[in-house]
Amino acid sequence: MGADGTPTVMVVDDHPIWRDAVARDLAEDGFNVVATADGVASARRRAAVVHPDVVLMDMRLPDGDGAQATAEVLAVSPSSKILVLSASDERDDVLEAVKAGATGYLVKSASKQELDDAVRATAEGRAVFTPGLAGLVLGEYRRIAKGPDATSAPSLTERETEILRYVAKGLTAKQIAARLSLSHRTVENHVQATFRKLQVANRVELARYAIEHGLDE
Known part of the structure; x- marks a missing residue:
């Protein structure tokens, strides 16, 4: 600063x-x-x-x-x-x-x-974050979890997955916070924690991946 x-x-x-x-x-x-x-x-x-x-x-x-x-x-x-x-x-x-x-x-x-x-x-x-970024993170997590190196996959909590789903559908952090009775900052912290977990996946040199569908499974 x-x-x-x-x-x-x-x-x-x-x-x-x-x-x-x-x-x-x-x-x-x-x-x-x-x-x-x-x-x-x-x-x-x-x-x-x-x-x-x-x-x-x-x-x-x-x-x-x-x-x-x-x-x-x-x-x-x-x-x-x-x-x-x-x-x-x-x-x-x-x-x-x-x-x-x-x-x-x-x-x-x-x-x-x-x-x-x-x-x-x-x-x-x-x-x-934007809906597009949340969709990418959620899609990458699903791919990792289903892949041959699933044991190396970062573990998302149910709350983190739930919040990413809402963001991927276009809801803002404030809208998600109201829906889940959480604070605005808590929602953002969950998303940031998920991003950090995804960085762990990079250490096993996962292939590049992007997903644009399947977020409502």
């Missing part, structure tokens, strides 16, 4: 106009933008110096992808939180970024207010 408690942010994207616009918007809204980067190597170098609270991470970079960049940044700045900015057709890549340590993701079509809210939530250590 900055001296006044404002989250520090680094924006990683290879399109200079979009990158600069996002950095400018965040600065205007009170965030402390401490660096920008246009690729994996530059993101690693700058994160090692400035140790940003939040990194906005594009998935398509000239010298790698967002998952690789996520791992590189966290290697030199483990306290940073990674928020992926993704296009809707990159869902399998997003899953890899989550496995690499990203806290969540936001689509690039999000509004300015949605971006501000997502950066604040990420800085506070909360999981930023």
Whole structure:
């Protein structure tokens, strides 16, 4: 955090106009933008110096992808939180970024207010998720649990699975909290715990996988 408690942010994207616009918007809204980067190597170098609270991470970079960049940044700045900015057709890549340590993701079509809210939530250590990401996580878990290495699969609790199902159907954290008589923060904590468990699966080098159906079985 900055001296006044404002989250520090680094924006990683290879399109200079979009990158600069996002950095400018965040600065205007009170965030402390401490660096920008246009690729994996530059993101690693700058994160090692400035140790940003939040990194906005594009998935398509000239010298790698967002998952690789996520791992590189966290290697030199483990306290940073990674928020992926993704296009809707990159869902399998997003899953890899989550496995690499990203806290969540936001689509690039999000509004300015949605971006501000997502950066604040990420800085506070909360999981930023969308129905698409929850669907990927739940689908990956099912695939792992049914596969030959099922004994290595992370174990989801009934509550975690229930919450992911609701998110996958499009409910917000607040709507899920009301339905299950839980706090908003408790719902987000369950989702974040599930993301952490999925990262465990990455250690057995599971194949890339994305699922877009079967969430209502």
